[in-house]
Amino acid sequence: MSVILKTEKLHVAFSSREFRQTAKIALNSLDLEVNTGEVFGFLGPNGAGKTTTINVLLGFVPPTSGSASLFGIDVRQPIARQRIGYLPEMTYYYKFLTAEELLRFYARIFGLSRTEADTRIDRLLKLVELEPARKRPIKSYSKGMQQRVGLAQALINDPDLLILDEPTSGLDPLGRMKVREIIQRLKNEGKTVFFSSHELGEVETVCDRVSIIHQGELKAIGSVSEVMGQRASLEKAFLDIIGYQLQPAP
Amino acid sequence: MLSSRTFYLLSLALLVLSFGLAAHLEPEFQSWRGSRAQGDIFNVLMGDSRALFANHFYVKADEYYHSGYYPSIFDNRTAFETPHVGEDTGAINSKNHGDEEGFLGPPRDWIDAFGRHFFPDRHTHLDEGGPADDLSGSDNVREILPWLKLSADLDPDNVQTYTVTAYWLRERMHKTAEAEAFLHEGLRNNPESYDILFELGRLYYESYHDTVRARNVWEAAVRKWLKLDPDAQKENKLIFEQITTHLGKLESEAGNYDQAINWLQAAKKVSQTPGAIQQQIDAVKAKMAAPTNTPAALPH
Amino acid sequence: MNTIFALAGVAIKELYRRKDFYVLFIITILICLVMASVNIFNDAKIVRYLKEISLLLIWISSLVIAITTTARQIPAERENRTLLPLLAKPLTRMQLILGKFLGCWIACGLTLLCFYIFFGALAASREHQLPLLNYFQAATLHWFMLGVVVALSLFGSLVFAAPSSNSTICFVFVAGILLVGRHLNQVAVTLAEPGRSITYAIYYAIPHLELFDVRDLIIHNWPLMAWKYFGLAILYALAYMAALLIAACLVFRRKAVN
Numbered sequence: 001m002s003v004i005l006k007t008e009k010l011h012v013a014f015s016s017r018e019f020r021q022t023a024k025i026a027l028n029s030l031d032l033e034v035n036t037g038e039v040f041g042f043l044g045p046n047g048a049g050k051t052t053t054i055n056v057l058l059g060f061v062p063p064t065s066g067s068a069s070l071f072g073i074d075v076r077q078p079i080a081r082q083r084i085g086y087l088p089e090m091t092y093y094y095k096f097l098t099a100e101e102l103l104r105f106y107a108r109i110f111g112l113s114r115t116e117a118d119t120r121i122d123r124l125l126k127l128v129e130l131e132p133a134r135k136r137p138i139k140s141y142s143k144g145m146q147q148r149v150g151l152a153q154a155l156i157n158d159p160d161l162l163i164l165d166e167p168t169s170g171l172d173p174l175g176r177m178k179v180r181e182i183i184q185r186l187k188n189e190g191k192t193v194f195f196s197s198h199e200l201g202e203v204e205t206v207c208d209r210v211s212i213i214h215q216g217e218l219k220a221i222g223s224v225s226e227v228m229g230q231r232a233s234l235e236k237a238f239l240d241i242i243g244y245q246l247q248p249a250p
Numbered sequence: 251m252l253s254s255r256t257f258y259l260l261s262l263a264l265l266v267l268s269f270g271l272a273a274h275l276e277p278e279f280q281s282w283r284g285s286r287a288q289g290d291i292f293n294v295l296m297g298d299s300r301a302l303f304a305n306h307f308y309v310k311a312d313e314y315y316h317s318g319y320y321p322s323i324f325d326n327r328t329a330f331e332t333p334h335v336g337e338d339t340g341a342i343n344s345k346n347h348g349d350e351e352g353f354l355g356p357p358r359d360w361i362d363a364f365g366r367h368f369f370p371d372r373h374t375h376l377d378e379g380g381p382a383d384d385l386s387g388s389d390n391v392r393e394i395l396p397w398l399k400l401s402a403d404l405d406p407d408n409v410q411t412y413t414v415t416a417y418w419l420r421e422r423m424h425k426t427a428e429a430e431a432f433l434h435e436g437l438r439n440n441p442e443s444y445d446i447l448f449e450l451g452r453l454y455y456e457s458y459h460d461t462v463r464a465r466n467v468w469e470a471a472v473r474k475w476l477k478l479d480p481d482a483q484k485e486n487k488l489i490f491e492q493i494t495t496h497l498g499k500l501e502s503e504a505g506n507y508d509q510a511i512n513w514l515q516a517a518k519k520v521s522q523t524p525g526a527i528q529q530q531i532d533a534v535k536a537k538m539a540a541p542t543n544t545p546a547a548l549p550h
Numbered sequence: 551m552n553t554i555f556a557l558a559g560v561a562i563k564e565l566y567r568r569k570d571f572y573v574l575f576i577i578t579i580l581i582c583l584v585m586a587s588v589n590i591f592n593d594a595k596i597v598r599y600l601k602e603i604s605l606l607l608i609w610i611s612s613l614v615i616a617i618t619t620t621a622r623q624i625p626a627e628r629e630n631r632t633l634l635p636l637l638a639k640p641l642t643r644m645q646l647i648l649g650k651f652l653g654c655w656i657a658c659g660l661t662l663l664c665f666y667i668f669f670g671a672l673a674a675s676r677e678h679q680l681p682l683l684n685y686f687q688a689a690t691l692h693w694f695m696l697g698v699v700v701a702l703s704l705f706g707s708l709v710f711a712a713p714s715s716n717s718t719i720c721f722v723f724v725a726g727i728l729l730v731g732r733h734l735n736q737v738a739v740t741l742a743e744p745g746r747s748i749t750y751a752i753y754y755a756i757p758h759l760e761l762f763d764v765r766d767l768i769i770h771n772w773p774l775m776a777w778k779y780f781g782l783a784i785l786y787a788l789a790y791m792a793a794l795l796i797a798a799c800l801v802f803r804r805k806a807v808n
Contacts, residue, residue, distance in 0.1 A: 058634075058637070058638045059637065059638075060634065060637060060806075060807050061806065078640045078641060078642050079640055080640075081638060081639060081640045082640040084638070086634075086635060086638035088631065088634050088635055088638075090631050092630045092631040092632055093632055093635070094560060094564070094630075094632055095630075096563065096564055096567040096568070097560070097563065101563070105556055105559070105560055106639060108552060108553070108555075108556035108559075109552075109553050109556050109557075109639045109640070109641055110639065110640065111552060150635070153635060163638075314598060314599075314770075317766075317770035317771075317772070318766035318767075318769065318770045318772075322733065324730075324733040324736045324737070325736075358735050358736075358739075359735060361735075361753070361754070361758055362732075362735060364761070364779070364782070365732055365758065365760070365761050367775055367776065367779040368691075368760075368761050368762070368763070368764050368767070368775065368779070368783070369763075369764070369766050369767065370766050370767065370770060370772055380770065380771070381770060381771065381772045381773065382771075392593050392595060392596050393596060393597070393598040393599070395590055395591055395593065395596060396588075396590050396596060396599040397599065399590055399591070419591060423591070423593065425591055425592065425593070428591040428592055432591070
């Protein structure tokens, strides 16, 4: 199995604008590897550094030190993003475009031919069940529909690596189920999925391996069972690893 | 909570009350002091600044007269202190001096030199054909009319706007009726204006060949000029000279030589070129002395 | 280039799906038609005042469209969070800047085409002539001037925090250049040092947008300008566009996007 995503001693610090305040360390020597074909869950409490890690992988934020690579290419090279799909946590797209126009726009950026783009757009809109609404402007879509458009645009280039930032956030149970199904289908096709989530139940169900990050540091990594250890659930393991002590009931 | 019926009845009552109040106050409003109760929309909206705008549009007419080749506030304007659109009517004292062709001066740098290819670069007058420099387009002077009209609307007290506009309407556009109507409008706004009366007289005399009306109007102009105080008369000698010389010419052509000489002598008193007036007087005297070629009366 | 054209296409779609252009176009038409209906001494051939008013409205409208459309491109992407999914694609920040610029500039060109067609029709209805080459020169110079303004606005959108402040500053800057840019060298001469040097520096540094304002030539039917100077003006505009776009790329490279 080859490594598709790798960070080596990745360190990100944001300098503070306050006088005499030290820089805020978002990631501290993060070492991470994701193998081809696996579904990898990236867990951590709010503010742990999950989104910062994803931002570094996508080239939005330059690392202060260390390195990050996708398919062996430094993440600062735009070509590294040729074979990835990204679904951000908050899905907002050009409100004045229709779903079809949005997908065609992104297809053009990936350099897909017109015919290829048409085929993929039809397939993806069927997959995310937006076929009836393809010609409506996105501003008329519900939250769930916008999330599905987001998923479709993340898949337009048939990516080998899908990076999802809280893909089920804000979705109803039916929507969450559909996202899980899509992730499972991608796994079956041999794609790699790297996603962050707070829904530990989902992570337990779909992930091959998980990692837990807290205060910018990697606290645990391995298969779900390895991370759980002797604990009853992934949630208990998560709380223990991040050092949260449950208060006894009065 | 009001029911909807009560709400509508209350609204109706308020509406009736408002209209009644407005109708009651309207006659009183007319007697209120201040420009809001008088004048037209320009007066109400702009107040005293309308005179500034009027002057701006008068200068705009001159800019159009020059097809856009015109000095800005940064350039040498000594040759444009009296707008040429008025100066060329021959009825206005000109304060112009200096170079009207080269007010820009030589280019100061490469940007200035390059920039001169992008705006009008020659001094032309619309009545002489404008940029094409051919007289075929000499009635293009019509293009100055909107700005003159707007200037007059904004500042009806500016007499010069009426006289200049009427001159161009009559002389170049051959719109004598429109010129007459415009001058009458000017007279309504400026009943004591001898300038407008003079121009009106020219219209009757030169365009309609109506010597009776021309004489009446010019004599009225003289009467109004004579009502001025001595200082004002000293400053407005040119217009008096023009009125009296025109009266002199009119009387001379009508055969009233004594009256013609009287007018010309009045003109000579204020003229800066008395020699030229004297020549006109001499010509009239020569006409008086020449034998008439009337046929002998037939015997009964 | 495909990526740049794709980005440009989105900017163009945004313009014709917003109401700005239609509102300004209709207002321009209405004002011109009202002005055309005014009776001026029963002369139906008077046309130059109408040409001046319509060209003034066209210039104001085009500047409003250029500046407001461009000023909100990057900030709106950031605010609407569409920037992140976009930059997650294999495109560089320079391609994003160039794509936005091209889209806004082409959109301005299309609006100018509509405005100038209306202007030509209005003028021809009274003058009974259509000097196409003159109008072509005027419209092209106008379009290239808008290119400089779009590049300026795009650069400003990366420097200033809010689109409103960027728009205001751009309007003031552009209006200042159009009104007094040509005369700064005359003003400089009247000043003492160091004011004189500063004014001269500003005079040479600013893009002289007033070069592209050939309205007087069109209104008063001056002959066609020499194509040599037309070409040089185009090159002048392209130079400033390039400089501003390079500056924008350099600023954007260092900017955080999240």
